[in-house]
Amino acid sequence: MAGKLRGEVTAHVHEKITAYLEKPRLVNKLSLEAMNRKYWSKDDFASQERYFLLNANVFYPIYSGFDNSEGSARGSEKFNEKTLIVTSEKAGETFFTYEVDNQGNRTQLVRSIPNYDPRSRSFYQLAVQKGKPTWNSIFPHIATKALLMLHSQPIYNKERKLLGVTFASVTLSELNQFLNNIKIGKSGKVFIVEPSGLLVATSTPEQPFTISNDGKEQKRMQATDSNDTLIQLTAKYLNSNFGELTKIQQTSQLDFLIDGKRQFLQVTPMQDEDGLDWLMVVVVPEADFMEQIDANTRTTILLCLAALVLAIILGIFTSRWVTRPILRLNQAAKDIAKGDWNHAVEIDRTDELGELALAFNQMAGQLKESFENLEQRVCDRTVDLAESNQQLEQAKEKAEVANQAKSSFIANMSHELRTPLNAILGFAQLMIRSKTLSTEHREAVSIITRSGEHLLTLINNILDLSKIEAGKTTLNPKRFDLYRLLSDVEDMFRLKAEDKRLQLLFEYLPNLPPYIQTDEVKLRQVLINLISNAIKFTDEGGVALKVMAINPPELPTSQPLTLHFEIEDSGAGIAAEELDKLFEAFAQTQTGKNAQEGTGLGLPISRKFVQLMGGEMTVSSQVGYGTVVKFDIQAIAVEAVDEERVQLQRQIIALEPDQPQYRILVVDDKDINRQILIKLLTPLGFDLKEAENGQKAIDIWQQWQPHLIWMDMRMPVLNGIEATQYIKAQANDNTTKIIALTASSLEEERSAILAVGCDDFMRKPYRDYEILYAMEKHLGVRYVYEETDNLQHQPPQPSTIVQLQPSDLKVMSAEWLTEFHAAATTGREKRLIALIQQIPDQQSAMVKALNELVDNFEFDTLIELTETVLSAE
Numbered sequence: 001m002a003g004k005l006r007g008e009v010t011a012h013v014h015e016k017i018t019a020y021l022e023k024p025r026l027v028n029k030l031s032l033e034a035m036n037r038k039y040w041s042k043d044d045f046a047s048q049e050r051y052f053l054l055n056a057n058v059f060y061p062i063y064s065g066f067d068n069s070e071g072s073a074r075g076s077e078k079f080n081e082k083t084l085i086v087t088s089e090k091a092g093e094t095f096f097t098y099e100v101d102n103q104g105n106r107t108q109l110v111r112s113i114p115n116y117d118p119r120s121r122s123f124y125q126l127a128v129q130k131g132k133p134t135w136n137s138i139f140p141h142i143a144t145k146a147l148l149m150l151h152s153q154p155i156y157n158k159e160r161k162l163l164g165v166t167f168a169s170v171t172l173s174e175l176n177q178f179l180n181n182i183k184i185g186k187s188g189k190v191f192i193v194e195p196s197g198l199l200v201a202t203s204t205p206e207q208p209f210t211i212s213n214d215g216k217e218q219k220r221m222q223a224t225d226s227n228d229t230l231i232q233l234t235a236k237y238l239n240s241n242f243g244e245l246t247k248i249q250q251t252s253q254l255d256f257l258i259d260g261k262r263q264f265l266q267v268t269p270m271q272d273e274d275g276l277d278w279l280m281v282v283v284v285p286e287a288d289f290m291e292q293i294d295a296n297t298r299t300t301i302l303l304c305l306a307a308l309v310l311a312i313i314l315g316i317f318t319s320r321w322v323t324r325p326i327l328r329l330n331q332a333a334k335d336i337a338k339g340d341w342n343h344a345v346e347i348d349r350t351d352e353l354g355e356l357a358l359a360f361n362q363m364a365g366q367l368k369e370s371f372e373n374l375e376q377r378v379c380d381r382t383v384d385l386a387e388s389n390q391q392l393e394q395a396k397e398k399a400e401v402a403n404q405a406k407s408s409f410i411a412n413m414s415h416e417l418r419t420p421l422n423a424i425l426g427f428a429q430l431m432i433r434s435k436t437l438s439t440e441h442r443e444a445v446s447i448i449t450r451s452g453e454h455l456l457t458l459i460n461n462i463l464d465l466s467k468i469e470a471g472k473t474t475l476n477p478k479r480f481d482l483y484r485l486l487s488d489v490e491d492m493f494r495l496k497a498e499d500k501r502l503q504l505l506f507e508y509l510p511n512l513p514p515y516i517q518t519d520e521v522k523l524r525q526v527l528i529n530l531i532s533n534a535i536k537f538t539d540e541g542g543v544a545l546k547v548m549a550i551n552p553p554e555l556p557t558s559q560p561l562t563l564h565f566e567i568e569d570s571g572a573g574i575a576a577e578e579l580d581k582l583f584e585a586f587a588q589t590q591t592g593k594n595a596q597e598g599t600g601l602g603l604p605i606s607r608k609f610v611q612l613m614g615g616e617m618t619v620s621s622q623v624g625y626g627t628v629v630k631f632d633i634q635a636i637a638v639e640a641v642d643e644e645r646v647q648l649q650r651q652i653i654a655l656e657p658d659q660p661q662y663r664i665l666v667v668d669d670k671d672i673n674r675q676i677l678i679k680l681l682t683p684l685g686f687d688l689k690e691a692e693n694g695q696k697a698i699d700i701w702q703q704w705q706p707h708l709i710w711m712d713m714r715m716p717v718l719n720g721i722e723a724t725q726y727i728k729a730q731a732n733d734n735t736t737k738i739i740a741l742t743a744s745s746l747e748e749e750r751s752a753i754l755a756v757g758c759d760d761f762m763r764k765p766y767r768d769y770e771i772l773y774a775m776e777k778h779l780g781v782r783y784v785y786e787e788t789d790n791l792q793h794q795p796p797q798p799s800t801i802v803q804l805q806p807s808d809l810k811v812m813s814a815e816w817l818t819e820f821h822a823a824a825t826t827g828r829e830k831r832l833i834a835l836i837q838q839i840p841d842q843q844s845a846m847v848k849a850l851n852e853l854v855d856n857f858e859f860d861t862l863i864e865l866t867e868t869v870l871s872a873e
Helices: 002-036 045-058 122-130 173-180 229-242 286-337 352-370 374-433 439-469 482-499 520-536 576-581 590-595 602-612 671-684 694-704 720-728 747-755 768-779 806-811 814-826 829-836 841-855 859-872
Strands: 063-068 073-079 082-088 093-100 106-116 147-156 162-171 189-193 199-202 209-211 218-220 252-258 261-271 277-285 478-481 503-508 515-518 542-550 561-569 617-622 626-637 652-655 663-667 687-691 708-712 737-742 760-763 783-785
Touching: 002 045, 002 063, 002 147, 002 162, 002 173, 002 189, 002 261, 002 277, 002 814, 045 063, 045 073, 045 082, 082 106, 122 147, 122 162, 162 173, 173 189, 173 199, 189 229, 229 252, 229 261, 229 277, 261 286, 277 286, 286 352, 286 374, 374 439, 478 482, 482 503, 482 520, 482 542, 520 542, 520 561, 520 602, 520 626, 576 617, 602 617, 602 626, 652 671, 663 671, 663 694, 671 687, 671 768, 687 694, 694 708, 694 720, 708 720, 708 768, 720 737, 737 747, 737 768, 747 760, 760 768, 806 841, 806 859, 814 829, 814 859, 829 841, 841 859
Parallel strands: 503 542, 663 687, 663 708, 708 737, 737 760
Antiparallel strands: 063 073, 063 162, 073 082, 082 093, 093 106, 147 162, 189 199, 189 277, 209 218, 252 261, 261 277, 478 515, 515 626, 542 561, 561 626, 617 626, 652 783
């Protein structure tokens, strides 16, 4: 495992460095190609300045230029938002450095060096000496002091006469930053050294050089002089083990001890044909591996325990489902033995138990009929009438009992399933907030979170269906921004559509009101279910959503209007004989079975929600041509309302200063649920206490007077409702806020909880930002954020930029394609725009897409498109 980690890190770093050092080599190759194509020449100083100024902007922050064999020089670079150009007319004259504006006009003289011969520079002489491209020694930038790596290449004419040397350099500070972002265990390190022992870059904030107190003298640092103990001792070990670093010619995996603790080490040479000669070193303490293994073991144990609990619960429910009909048959047999002939066994099943119950009822009826006396017919008829009335009353009572049992089942299932999910998702969110989490573990936690969210969706679907069947689902209308809801849904599926190379189009007719009143949650769920199905079963083409208002009023009124939605896809389609069972719970079409995805609940729930909102849903489809789902809902157009907080993708890291020391009490009988809130809020600076039942919560409240209480509703000794009633019934100046926590999915429970005095209501599993924003709402807490983005609400607009294919460019001539390819290779933006203007008006979509690529400097994409067409021809 240690060897694999060292190898993976080494390969990743080697790939990054190779790609980064390829930039100056590419710049030199492009400069040579541009000179061969007459974009600049050896003696034309103006063309040289234009070309290298373009390089400075395109390949920022690379410094590039050309030294003439006769002593002249031109070069350009860009740093600190300034563009510089260096000039020397001939050997022995003054070497000038100017600052220039965006048009290349010289605005200010920065420095000058008299009696200067550019040919005396070491990189020029080394390139001429070797007669081929070569790397030069690392040196500091004259202004920024950052270390530079320069690549030079001699240029000859056809007679092999030297014309000059072109060069390009890159700063090594980006390598430092890249290594700094690599996490190897908890305390592993990566560093790069030259065979001389001088540091090139490290994964620590430490710079690989030192600067004198007066700031004039800069000295590179030996790895053995590093301030980082692990790097210093590793370098010393390498020196002692190999004698000289120059002897390391192949990858070696070693281990050594520091203070009796084992360290895993891998050293790898980095060399190329241009003279690059570095050593890359990866060192990881053994303790880091053991810590990760222990953590994985604990996680596995917790998951096994959770699976065991779930299996026990399912086993209990299954056994009850099997044995309950048998117990009813047994009781009916006893009743008949006692002379009770009117007790029928009611089992609505088609298996062997159902047939047995039917035969049992028939037998009881036949026995009853055989013992009836003909002389008592009139009396029997009277008795039958009385019995019928009694049976109707019993049926009514049983129906009420069944509804109560189903409500109890829904509440219990919601609590039992959401409670462990709250722990899973809660601790996953806490782990993601950690700054020390490795990339591999962060991906693993993300998988846990997505799986938990998927499981929560399935649970909600099943509970929603149960609530619909029990008649417990109600409409909860509220005012909201319809444009924002549609934009959120589009953003949710944009990446998924792009991953499948599908077009996702949202079309809104102008008559669509921006603000409406209806059940936002149910409308969002319907759109998510339908668009998710459309993308899931579409492999080519795209998915389109069209929204319109039917005969909307001129101004917002209390009169309802009809909103019409259409979701169309170009997927596999549905056979006509399968359309009738689309809205059956747990039923799937052949397309769904082939995809092996879904539960068969999305469409039935969506249709019930649409009907609840006063509309109806229809589906039309043809195999091989896609599917169209249409539905209408009733809503009320309203005036603009205060928009709710947009959940920005930023992390809260602390409380703002100059605020009270907020006291927070967490009450829950499950220790794991209390730990989620404590671990979330403690690092931010809140003062917290915890209680496992309502009685202890009251005791702590009386002594401590917290600002806010997170109160679970289901607890032993004293539940959350009773504790809330007691606290709220105390002195009138009681300012403690109480927010209820519950795993129930029943909407009526929310009203009951708020009625006893709770200030707010939150369902498990909750998100970390929901907890933090609820405290901001009720206490006025102010937070410090890790980053800030100003998001403004804009009505969504459908994307119209097409994805270009090489075949689209075949309408243009070979001459046009050749010239366009050359302009893209040299980055000539104005020439590219001029060539695009030559495209016929009928190809407006291609013109728009090409202009978009040029505006975003995506020259590589343009080169790839034209190369494919030219090579095919």
